[in-house]
Amino acid sequence: MSGDLTSYAELDLDRTRRRGYPEAVYCAGKTPEQVAGIATALRDRAEGVTLFTRAGAEHAEAVLATLPDAFHDPVAGLLAWPPEPPEPTGDRVVVVAAGTSDLPVAREATLTAQYLGRATDLIVDVGVAGLHRILGHVDLLRRARAVVVVAGMDGALPGVVAGLIPAPVVAVPTSVGYGAAFEGLAALLTMLNACAPGVAVVNIDNGYGAGHLAAQITAP
Amino acid sequence: MSGDLTSYAELDLDRTRRRGYPEAVYCAGKTPEQVAGIATALRDRAEGVTLFTRAGAEHAEAVLATLPDAFHDPVAGLLAWPPEPPEPTGDRVVVVAAGTSDLPVAREATLTAQYLGRATDLIVDVGVAGLHRILGHVDLLRRARAVVVVAGMDGALPGVVAGLIPAPVVAVPTSVGYGAAFEGLAALLTMLNACAPGVAVVNIDNGYGAGHLAAQITAP
Amino acid sequence: MSGDLTSYAELDLDRTRRRGYPEAVYCAGKTPEQVAGIATALRDRAEGVTLFTRAGAEHAEAVLATLPDAFHDPVAGLLAWPPEPPEPTGDRVVVVAAGTSDLPVAREATLTAQYLGRATDLIVDVGVAGLHRILGHVDLLRRARAVVVVAGMDGALPGVVAGLIPAPVVAVPTSVGYGAAFEGLAALLTMLNACAPGVAVVNIDNGYGAGHLAAQITAP
Amino acid sequence: MSGDLTSYAELDLDRTRRRGYPEAVYCAGKTPEQVAGIATALRDRAEGVTLFTRAGAEHAEAVLATLPDAFHDPVAGLLAWPPEPPEPTGDRVVVVAAGTSDLPVAREATLTAQYLGRATDLIVDVGVAGLHRILGHVDLLRRARAVVVVAGMDGALPGVVAGLIPAPVVAVPTSVGYGAAFEGLAALLTMLNACAPGVAVVNIDNGYGAGHLAAQITAP
Amino acid sequence: MSGDLTSYAELDLDRTRRRGYPEAVYCAGKTPEQVAGIATALRDRAEGVTLFTRAGAEHAEAVLATLPDAFHDPVAGLLAWPPEPPEPTGDRVVVVAAGTSDLPVAREATLTAQYLGRATDLIVDVGVAGLHRILGHVDLLRRARAVVVVAGMDGALPGVVAGLIPAPVVAVPTSVGYGAAFEGLAALLTMLNACAPGVAVVNIDNGYGAGHLAAQITAP
Amino acid sequence: MSGDLTSYAELDLDRTRRRGYPEAVYCAGKTPEQVAGIATALRDRAEGVTLFTRAGAEHAEAVLATLPDAFHDPVAGLLAWPPEPPEPTGDRVVVVAAGTSDLPVAREATLTAQYLGRATDLIVDVGVAGLHRILGHVDLLRRARAVVVVAGMDGALPGVVAGLIPAPVVAVPTSVGYGAAFEGLAALLTMLNACAPGVAVVNIDNGYGAGHLAAQITAP
Amino acid sequence: MSGDLTSYAELDLDRTRRRGYPEAVYCAGKTPEQVAGIATALRDRAEGVTLFTRAGAEHAEAVLATLPDAFHDPVAGLLAWPPEPPEPTGDRVVVVAAGTSDLPVAREATLTAQYLGRATDLIVDVGVAGLHRILGHVDLLRRARAVVVVAGMDGALPGVVAGLIPAPVVAVPTSVGYGAAFEGLAALLTMLNACAPGVAVVNIDNGYGAGHLAAQITAP
Amino acid sequence: MSGDLTSYAELDLDRTRRRGYPEAVYCAGKTPEQVAGIATALRDRAEGVTLFTRAGAEHAEAVLATLPDAFHDPVAGLLAWPPEPPEPTGDRVVVVAAGTSDLPVAREATLTAQYLGRATDLIVDVGVAGLHRILGHVDLLRRARAVVVVAGMDGALPGVVAGLIPAPVVAVPTSVGYGAAFEGLAALLTMLNACAPGVAVVNIDNGYGAGHLAAQITAP
């Protein structure tokens, strides 16, 4: 099912012109051969950075065979090429992970924002069960122009953060949890119903989308 | 559909002996005539207080025709007879309502606990969107042996309270909100997934059940 | 159930200091008396504008009895006091309604952004069934720093808009539609799964939240 | 659990007479032995082509042991015997895949339509995130009498295509995506609520059903 | 909320050119004033027939004030103007209603197909509980090039009909039923999972969409 | 929408021959005129008893205008004609209602069984919250050949009864309850998952179906 | 986690006395050691037959080590001891499987009915897509006193069968299917909403429960 | 992804002071390296006992490498350090498991309560299908001040127990069951709708939360 590139992909090479940000390659559901074919095509034609998201081990291998110096973060399932993120412009993006288990998604958001041109901070394990932890970071949070908050289980942290700061909060529900967490549904609903306005919700586990959105909000 | 009492009700008059708390009459779904018939039977036979819950205007009228001096709170949809709650014993129950709109359910919980023999406190409109409000009550909360927290929309408050105090939190999701609040489902899931342990969840809008549970936990 | 203000509300008067935007009063679920009581308290103490959202006819009457010169838009269910929005600062917010039936929510978003200090544009009835309509507005859309897109039924418009512009799209699913629209659930899911990154989703019918978020993104 | 054919299957050999299209064998949930037994029976009795759908590696092996020259597409999980599709009649069927990951389902649709007697075209990776891609194919689409559109994630493409052309669109939601895609549910709901009329929805990932429907619509 | 037409509607007057079928006006969610405004605009500019769907009594009144000779079917909630359907072309469309309660939706489908240019037949109350009823119509059904089957409750009829005939079946789930019918969800899922291929599903209660689709399939 | 009978109904007059039980008329969703038309037709042609189920006040009026001596139970929404149930044959059916609020459905079941030819017993308000109540009826229950158990809220009673007796239990979930009862869904799921085998579940609030099933099981 | 029997099981040895049918051992979720311990205990104390349901390979091994002559059907995941079913009494049970893939569940039902003392018939692959198949068996079906119908995907067959015969139909939805079959939910809802009365629904894939219910209905 | 502790965890070392109970480490979703790093940090700094919950084999290994004498129960997925639970204080906690398959969750609850300082009793396999079993334990249950009831499938046991005793019941739904048990959803809903008041529900399979809550309720 690899074959000619045009038999499986029609790259959106115009995206940088239209949007200012390049297309990213969603690897899940693609064969390693297809990802390799796309990597080859982008190597020759793309301008700016290319991200490969949700890349399993075999996808990563296929990308690295074509673009050997690509950056690879296996925890986040992310590859980037060229490997160096651009010099940061715009405002800083602060990324907050409610728990340790939310780190993979938080890193995906952080790296995405970096490769789209932002400087980032990362705060980890400051969920609402021990409120003093997030309160200890309020000064940093209040200075940000966009804060990404990643949380599973009850998903309560983004609303709490939003109530404390002027900037918009990009909320990422994660599938962390079990039982009535329903693979992130509980956290998703919590975030959509946050009492504090200013919460921008993205898909469950969508660190890429959150980083992208934060980069747009903080664009120069 | 009124007819003979036995054609529509078999009262659980043994409940006080078994459980220490009398049966309550769930009025929703009963005709006013049936509620009146039950009120008559309980007037003659019940020991201790009888609660009529989820009583609409017509139910209340029917009860009051039989038990004219019964206590009636139309906001909570609750009637009690005899009208005087017992002398409080056990520990105090603190009831917290996240928003103004959660008051009817919070009152149902408060009154139930009172009529089952507890002294109560009520704190209103201290949702997580303005965290300083609940933090201003921590001293009172930390002294309680049971706290009922009533919240709609994101339902985040019970988990936040539980993380601050030693006592169990009885969490009541309410149907306050709209859209993806899904009539209280969002708040319910949030509470079931609260990051802080010590959260006891009851049915959506079930102030009666919450007050009952809190009374049991704080029993002498 | 009106009584003393403190028996039903603890206003978050600190919010403007913390966040730069004042608390809004969510009227649904409050009695007209409570809304009137809050209006009175805010008249005497609030700085900046106060919004009353999701106000039915009786809520509006209660507010206007206290604040007779308040602005009132019955379509959006919104009141504002003082009635004059502040002088616009920051970047313009463009609001797009996919269909005529989405107008109430779109107006709520537009008015919220205005009262929080932004200039706004409103584009109506440009759903994807006739793509040339939205394409005819691309120039305006591409110049915005935040676009609010309101859509019911399939909720496809926000993703299409996001794919055409550099700015973030605040997507508001509406309950417009029937059957498998499931009161806005279909549109909500569509928006959360938009193929184009840069879509910030808020609750179903939450024009207030969308306007607030857009105002934050475009803040000076 | 193989045993005598009649102990596990009662083939619908009459289907071609009734409907004009032969029965297909749904392999998922059948043992390889059962599939082999059915293949043997059909080899001896069937008229016209037989399709084996949703065939895993072991099912394919079992079919090929009986019908060694059968056509086999492992990506689509489809086998056909006799291996040559009939000479095309009726109108052409155009199949569109929104993303690369939708290709397996799109191929199942394409091959089914071919084996039921239609000529087909296949267009890949033209999702709404880069609208110029599908717009570049409008001429071809407008000439078709049936277009199959396969899409996961937001499932927005079929409605967009339907709005551009006179022919009916057979919409196939796929399970491509994650989180709130809910295994294809999001795309399914989007398609059922498409703003443009003329969208015929089939089950999630049901390429076979889509190809069959398109073949019926374009029958001579 | 009426005001200038452009403040609430941007009519898709190009649709007949693009698709061969004119835009229809979805009345639910529009004010009578808006519907009247659209009616006026279409009277002056539209070519071909205009349908007003899901029109309540007040919508109908508003249309008839502007287009007094418009056709109006209150059961189907449908108006058409000019009132005479075009001379039928293409193939006949057969519409089948499983039960009497499905008639309003079946009529909406029938009338839509007629106003889009098809001759129609209507068969009523032939659900699967008494199978001989639908079997008594097989000859008529087998001659059709498109059959619309409308069914609520278990939604089993479309799959049964599809198994008997060569033509595609457009299946319309209805909200007829109660309890676990879940407002048409049960019928919808049944139809999406029909064992017989050739079932094209549209939204719950969407008679308009079904009639439109059938008209496209049977176009000359 | 009344018109000729054949324009809206095709009565299943053959059902008694096929099944031994006559067709019942489901009134919800039919106009009173249609119900009247059907009543007239059945008066002239039906053999055995005819039941009209889910009949509102207007439906009842329409039936009684045609069949003035028909039996009418407004609580159960049921009419029967001729008014006298047949002489009972077969085994007795015991119907159990968990709470008073379940009585309308329990009566629908009881009356249906009676009109299909069974003798019945009715036990009311014996839910699991006071277990001694149902245990006090075990002797009667153990002698039955079919027991119908009607319950809302947690729906626990049918499983408890099934565990005590040899006969099959027909379980009817009701929409009694609120919040997470989700209109009977909770009770339905409980019954489908009853730990004790021997529980036959019917639709939520489907007293008619339960009575019919019990009559079949106890047929002579 | 094996240890003493009383540390993990309290066998319901009284069940045969109470109900006439012995307890069955649900193996899923038990360790092989626990199943072995229960098998040992039952070998020494049980009267009548013991069924082990939902037994995987390791469970089966553990049972056979203790009860080497036990009957074992790996397709149905069922073991029985003593291996000989009792001499049949009561009426015959007819079991119908809609498709080949439904066979495992159909066999579980058949074997359960046999071991509880009934003679059985099994009809396979007669789904509604080819209606002549089930119609060819109507004579046999009409003579039964209980028919079990097992079906996945659309789950339409039980309602069709119920409409043809006097006996009750025990309907078993299966998880056969994909996409919007939602692991059997679609079939379950179809069966609960069957237009024909007389359908007794059990849990998805619950062949054991269906066989048990059918045995009770047909008891002598 | 291990690195410095602060890069992935910010331990809530203050929790014992605030709440009286120490933080527990949720292992699912953490890498073994992270768990090991946390174990090291807690060894050096924590006061009181530390629990590691939902620990798989690799997590356990990592903990035991750091804290070789830690207590480990692989069935419950729980580790505790120091290995000796504190001397019991407060009231006894009774834990009840409805079936053998609920044992892992019941043990998690039991061990949690023990390590938080309570004496415990464990009763197993007393589900409502054989009611005499739980009734045989009523004396013990009635003396408790908190009873944890763990149940899957229909989840009916907690409501039955609550109706028999004065103490609150902590109800834990489990994912035991299949089909319409929907991974514990059925049991969860049953418990939330229990007819008997006094049922405190926690998340599906949340033995830890149940043990914690029971320990709080029975605190000295």
Ligand SMILES: Nc1ncnc2c1ncn2[C@@H]1O[C@H](COP(=O)(O)O)[C@@H](O)[C@H]1O
């Ligand atoms: N991890 C991700 N989550 C959601 N969307 C993504 C992700 N990665 C890429 N995308 C978007 O998905 C679209 C479709 O991807 P593709 O299937 O590669 O054509 C791309 O245009 C991206 O903008």
Ligand SMILES: Nc1ncnc2c1ncn2[C@@H]1O[C@H](COP(=O)(O)O)[C@@H](O)[C@H]1O
């Ligand atoms: N508001 C309520 N919410 C939930 N359960 C209730 C409520 N009020 C009463 N109950 C319980 O519901 C049971 C059934 O009530 P009844 O229908 O009156 O027999 C009673 O025994 C009460 O314990």
Ligand SMILES: Nc1ncnc2c1ncn2[C@@H]1O[C@H](COP(=O)(O)O)[C@@H](O)[C@H]1O
């Ligand atoms: N229409 C609205 N939708 C969602 N949240 C709102 C809305 N209006 C106000 N809010 C927020 O809801 C919070 C609670 O409102 P209240 O019940 O008035 O205390 C307020 O602090 C607002 O920030």
Ligand SMILES: Nc1ncnc2c1ncn2[C@@H]1O[C@H](COP(=O)(O)O)[C@@H](O)[C@H]1O
């Ligand atoms: N991939 C598929 N998806 C849906 N239905 C199918 C598929 N393949 C075959 N079918 C239909 O499923 C019916 C049942 O198949 P079988 O289980 O083989 O008897 C056949 O009559 C086919 O029409």
Ligand SMILES: [Mg+2]
């Ligand atoms: Mg943590």
Ligand SMILES: [Mg+2]
């Ligand atoms: Mg408030």
Ligand SMILES: [Mg+2]
């Ligand atoms: Mg429009």
Ligand SMILES: [Mg+2]
């Ligand atoms: Mg692509």
Ligand SMILES: [Mg+2]
């Ligand atoms: Mg009918």
Ligand SMILES: [Mg+2]
């Ligand atoms: Mg009762």
Ligand SMILES: [Mg+2]
């Ligand atoms: Mg078959």
Ligand SMILES: [Mg+2]
């Ligand atoms: Mg057991």
